[in-house]
Amino acid sequence: MNFAQEATPNPLLPAGYDLIWSVIVTVIIAVFFYRYLLPKLNVILDERTRKIEGGLQFAEMAQAEAAEAKSEKDRELAVARKEAAGIREEAVSDGGQIVADARTRAQTEAARITENAQRQIDAERQAAVVSLRADVGGLAAELASRIVGESLTDDARQSRVIDRFLDELEASVSTPATAGPSSEAEV
Amino acid sequence: MGDFFPAGIFGDVSTGSWFGFDRIMMVRLIVVVLLLLLLWLGTRKATLIPGRGQNIVEMGLDFVRVQIAEQILGKERAKPYIAMLTTIFFAVLAMNLAGVIPFLNIAGTSRVGLPLVLALWVLVTYLAAGVKKHGVGKYLMTQLFPPGVPWPAYVLITPIEALQVFILRPATLTVRLLANMMAGHLMLALTFAATHFLLLEGGGLVKLAAPLTFAGGIFVTLFEVFVAVLQAYIFALLASIYLNFALEEEH
Numbered sequence A: 001m002n003f004a005q006e007a008t009p010n011p012l013l014p015a016g017y018d019l020i021w022s023v024i025v026t027v028i029i030a031v032f033f034y035r036y037l038l039p040k041l042n043v044i045l046d047e048r049t050r051k052i053e054g055g056l057q058f059a060e061m062a063q064a065e066a067a068e069a070k071s072e073k074d075r076e077l078a079v080a081r082k083e084a085a086g087i088r089e090e091a092v093s094d095g096g097q098i099v100a101d102a103r104t105r106a107q108t109e110a111a112r113i114t115e116n117a118q119r120q121i122d123a124e125r126q127a128a129v130v131s132l133r134a135d136v137g138g139l140a141a142e143l144a145s146r147i148v149g150e151s152l153t154d155d156a157r158q159s160r161v162i163d164r165f166l167d168e169l170e171a172s173v174s175t176p177a178t179a180g181p182s183s184e185a186e187v
Numbered sequence B: 001m002g003d004f005f006p007a008g009i010f011g012d013v014s015t016g017s018w019f020g021f022d023r024i025m026m027v028r029l030i031v032v033v034l035l036l037l038l039l040w041l042g043t044r045k046a047t048l049i050p051g052r053g054q055n056i057v058e059m060g061l062d063f064v065r066v067q068i069a070e071q072i073l074g075k076e077r078a079k080p081y082i083a084m085l086t087t088i089f090f091a092v093l094a095m096n097l098a099g100v101i102p103f104l105n106i107a108g109t110s111r112v113g114l115p116l117v118l119a120l121w122v123l124v125t126y127l128a129a130g131v132k133k134h135g136v137g138k139y140l141m142t143q144l145f146p147p148g149v150p151w152p153a154y155v156l157i158t159p160i161e162a163l164q165v166f167i168l169r170p171a172t173l174t175v176r177l178l179a180n181m182m183a184g185h186l187m188l189a190l191t192f193a194a195t196h197f198l199l200l201e202g203g204g205l206v207k208l209a210a211p212l213t214f215a216g217g218i219f220v221t222l223f224e225v226f227v228a229v230l231q232a233y234i235f236a237l238l239a240s241i242y243l244n245f246a247l248e249e250e251h
Helices: A016-149 A155-174 A176-186 B023-043 B052-073 B075-100 B113-134 B136-144 B151-201 B204-247
Strands: B008-011 B020-022
Touching (some): A016 B020, A016 B052, A016 B113, B008 B023, B023 B052, B023 B075, B052 B075, B075 B151, B075 B204, B113 B136, B113 B204, B136 B204
Antiparallel strands (some): B008 B020
16 A cells, blocks of 8 residues: 555546546447447357257258158058958958858759759659559459459359469569469460 | 555546556556457357357356346347447456456456446436437436326425436446445455565564464455456446336336
């Protein structure tokens, strides 16, 4: 501390040169801030803001794109799934159809075979009936002629005739080849 | 007190002189050079992705813009005044910090000139802002005759408001800063001078008091750093508050 000065000036009263230097200093700093620092940094800040905004926009776009791709994929997946379900359904119905076809075919075949057999049986029976009828007719006619040939008044004779017929019949049955002519010869 | 009025380096340094140069003026110029150099170095290669220096500078500018200007004035209204507030904040901060920088050791704001110039700048700016927004008559009306007051009260209020707007605001800005810086310097000088005196000239046990005063000096130095930042903040904050008063629709 300098006590040598005769009187300390009032610190609240500015000296002229103090003011001048203050103004100079202030102006220098102000010019530096107004003309250099703030414009320069503002440009950078603005650009940074723009960049960040651009980045955010880009990210948003990418996100939207990804979402779109995902929905597209989902859609495709759904379509494929539906298609697969359709194919499966078709296959199932086709299978049912095939089974049903096979069944009807088998049924008709079975029916045909059964019918054939039936027809054959019928034919055989028909043939049997025809031949039987012919035989029975012949036999009946022979028996009747023989009965008519003998005298019908005598019971003994009648029974004798019948017995003889039966015997002959029996014999003709055992030897059908010789029975006919022999019986006919006897008439 | 002599520290605040050092002998002239050249020119006449008496109170009435308009041309003179003393140690404090020199300190101011050195501080200006240092401040501009640091800021220039920090932003010389300013890029989108800030480096370390640029980050620090941007943080400081951001602090003024967001915490002071936009906080008080709002985003839109603050825009025209950000440059002024930033200039004031950094000028005051740098000048204040000179008080604790070795070899400078005195704040550029511990002479009334600089705080006064800055306060007058604030005064002119907020008067201009008010006049520009409301016109001379309406601005003076809203400032001097605040609405919602019964008319006899204007007898008291109008002179108080006039004093407030035209004299007290810049005066308090000036004196608050000046007194803080002067007091800080006195405290620093006192503690270190006491340490020096006790250690070298104190006899016997008195020497033991020297570490105490030295620790006090360290503490006061750190405190001064805090006060330097705080006063810069307050100066810029009050400037924006006064601007806000001037720009307000109605009181």
